[in-house]
Amino acid sequence: MAQRRALVVRGGWEGHQPVRATELFIPFLRHHGYAVRIEESTEIYADAAAMAATDLVVQCMTMSQITPEQVAGLNAAVVAGTGLTGWHGGIVDSFRASSEYLHLVGGQFATHPGQQPEARCGGEGDNFLPHTVTITDLGREHPITAGIEDIDLVTEQYWVLHDDLIDVLATTVHPTRDWHPWHRPVTSPAIWTRLWGAGRVVVTTPGHSLDVLERPAVRTVIERGMLWATRTASVS
Template sequence: MSSALIVRGGWDGHRPVEATDLFVPFLEASGYTVRIEESTAVYADAAVMAATDLVVQCITMSTISGDELAGLAAAVERGTGLAGWHGGIADSFRNSSDYLQLIGGQFASHPGKEPCERRGDETDNFLPYTVTVTDAGRAHPVTAGIADFDLTTEQYWVLHDDLVDVLATTTHPARPWQPWTRPVTSPAVWTRQWGAGRIVVATPGHSLDVLEHPSVRTIIERGMIWATRAG
């Protein structure tokens, strides 16, 4: 039986409790024992981390201490998997360059609607866009068989490095009210090998309805299985 550690918290707007609770039944049905922590303090517990096969993190923004980050990174290097979605993994711990290196991609923006269409709430950043599976994604266990799909939600613009394996992308068009002058393609789903550990990030997931989209949910569920420590 595999062990999964869910670590959640940070900005309440991403509903970290409700969002992670969506996936607990799947993990339990897949043979995991599930532990839930409301703080990153657990990352500094070497015994817990050594016994953890998969970390599912849902903490938007917030901060992390040096010993907590060192514990997380060391566990991943030894084979603990790390998975998450949206700001819970790609917009965590902005103060930590070491965390950004571990994950390989960082939220930079979610471009908004034309100014005249904005109402002053979160829907100002809800845009229709397509998640496009890459050639590598079509062959990867996390995304194989998933067709390109459309969402209307926050579209993440991600800064990333060359060590990520991009399974799906999304393109931000150049619009008259935006300062960029050509389309920009960002990773929407990626994996990363870090030591013996596997990391999976999916950028869709702002709200529960997005997490319940069949393709998004399948990617996250497959990603958790794939990232789990082998053996």
């Protein structure tokens, strides 16, 4: 069996520590027999030969810009069978101006609701709320999340705009609070998969900081997602 090839694309907003975050998972990929290539920009997406030889893209690129040629190259690779995965803003808050990218991934970060105004002090903790990532019935049977219990977190809780072509493995509920303008609880997908052509996309929205990524349940979901999304995945 040919060696599987993983492409780690990282960069963008430094608040998500793209280098340190991806370095948590590169040993896992190598341990599972992947040849790992690391790129600090999305230029590689426009290289058709390189993308055709890639079995898995692990993207950690918050916000940033992407050219039409680059997003077209990424899309073509996924359609042809290359897997795409990532966590938090590195995949679901990437390239906000690219509708083609949003169409590929199937969901877009809209906001992370904050604490009550009088409790805010101007730091990132203003947006840290206790919440639960609840595994769905589908998630309890899916190889990525089977056996994972609901995950309680105190961190950013992503509100996601999405379509119904995604297969939701876990959700999170944004409750009503006096200082927020919505009038009923809102459920957002927190972990999902998407079949796109011959390719597989996996999105995990928890992962704002290293301590969240190091939580055993979150880390397991991300690692299983890498294997499942890979063109020559060992799980199905």
